[in-house]
Amino acid sequence: MGGAIGDITPLFYQKMFAAHPELLSDLFNRGNQANGSQRQALAGSIAAFATALIATPDSRPDALLARIAHKHVSVGISNDQYRIVHEHLFAAIVEVLGEAVTPEVAAAWDEVYWLMANALTAIEDRLRDESAAAQGLDPADLWRPYTVVARYQETDDVTTYLVRPADGKPLPPAKPGQYVSVRAELPDGARQIRQYSLSGAPDGALQFSVKRATAEIAGGPDGEVSNHLQETLRAGDVLHLAPPFGDVALAEGDGPVLLASAGIGNTPLTAMLAGLAAAGSTRRVVTVHGDRDQLSHAFRADLTQLTAKLPNAAAHVFYERPLGDWPADRTGLVDLSTVEIPAGTTAYLCGPLPFLRAVRGQLLAAGVPAADIHYEVFGPDLWLGQDA
Structure with a gap:
């Protein structure tokens, strides 16, 4: 399957979004689907996990899994959605590879998929539970409303926002280097999610910065969420954020x-x-x-x-x-x-x-x-x- 993964992943997304269009409008990044980067990342992660299993069968690539798990929890991917992915991914595998998918081949890749999925869901459950406990929330829904208290123009295309919880509850714990997910309601009704790094440590607020994204290719679309936020988000507005996540955070210590x-x-x-x-x-x-x-x-x-x-x-x-x-x-x-x-x-x-x-x-x-x-x-x- 490794050599055909570039053909399998676009067909997989096509099948999944046809069956579940809400995943494209309210979960997956439409821009990354359009430019193909999301399917490249999926192909790379599956290939990396399979390679690691072959190289060290008795261990798991913890760094790889942690990175994916933090991003999944941040955007709200649920355990049930792994079964949706499995269904349409394996349908795409069979369609692309045809008779090459023998029962033995199917069983081997099925084992790889569920080893990876189960390892990820274990990490994701722990991350959700820890974050929910720290905020007094239901682990199934970590989104909270935040009020924009200030907006600063850093450069012509970079804007910084300071936000505080609109529910009056304490801020979630955060580490320097982590990011927040922002859920933006767009004019067409889609609720697209984007992740923005925390860019400072102000007292009593979260601070994140948005760079206006421009088309990567001539005639292509500009970043729909970054442009929407910069054009519409002002002090006093309310938006929904997930708590800070991210596996790359400044570690404590006294070394350089x-x-x-x-x-x-x-x-x-x-x-x-x-x-x-x-x-x-x-x-x-x-x-x-x-x-x-x-x-x-x-x-x-x-x-x-x-x-x-x-x-x-x-x-x-x-x-x-x-x-x-x-x-x-x-x-x-x-x-x-x-x-x-x-x-x-x-x-x-x-x-x-x-x-x-x-x-x-x-x-x-x-x-x-x-x-x-x-x-x-x-x-x-x-x-x-x-x-x-």
């Missing part, structure tokens, strides 16, 4: 930390930097950020102010096309060979996939172990299953 980002990838790392500053951390902190120019750099002032609050912190910024005078060694793409990386560093990365791959390679070349390099990628994780 590297925070490396590109573009809007600095949102979760800005939250990490804010958390370190609020705690009065004395850790060695190295922040590296790459952007197009000074005007496109969201949280530029925050980076300066937060770095100044930390006694052992340094910030390094690279601009591809800087405005005005700018150091020559900081023009272009991020280059960690020009940055001192302390021994024992734990690295957190966020940005586009080419940036993640390049920076991870630079860190490995600098002697940072792979286990100490953590990454977050926005949208479907097309890096799942790779050693990252």
Whole structure:
């Protein structure tokens, strides 16, 4: 099945959405379905899990499963929906592979699917129960109404929102680096869900930032939710959020930390930097950020102010096309060979996939172990299953 997964996954989604159109309007990201990234992520996760089973039959790829589970709980995927996926995925497998799907082949892939599904539901049940208990909610429904108390324009295309629970109950627990799911009610009646990283740690509020998404290809659609939020969401409005989730969060400790980002990838790392500053951390902190120019750099002032609050912190910024005078060694793409990386560093990365791959390679070349390099990628994780 591995070689045909690229044909199987689009047919699977076609069959599932035909039988359950509500999943496309109210759960799955319509943009990611249109550009094909969601089916690439599904194919990658299944292939990665199967590969891990073959390599180490007596263990499970915990990092892979945790990443998927956090995202599933955040958007509200339920255990029952695994049976829906199973039904239409295996119908697509049979249709694509035909007679190649012998009873033995079908049984083998059925076992792989349910091993993965059962492992995920176990993690997801625990995450739901823990979050519900912390907020006094029903684990079956973690969505809560929040009131927008402030809105700030970071750049021409990045807006930050501060929200507080509209029900008057305490904020959910959150860790720097995590994200929230926002459920937006669109003009056509769809309730699309998007995940946005927490971009700060204000008292009594959650803070997330939205970048206006533009079409990835000429003539294609712009991001429908990001544009809708920026055009319509104002102070005083109410929207529904799921509690913070995410497996890439700043770990406690006193060892050195590297925070490396590109573009809007600095949102979760800005939250990490804010958390370190609020705690009065004395850790060695190295922040590296790459952007197009000074005007496109969201949280530029925050980076300066937060770095100044930390006694052992340094910030390094690279601009591809800087405005005005700018150091020559900081023009272009991020280059960690020009940055001192302390021994024992734990690295957190966020940005586009080419940036993640390049920076991870630079860190490995600098002697940072792979286990100490953590990454977050926005949208479907097309890096799942790779050693990252």
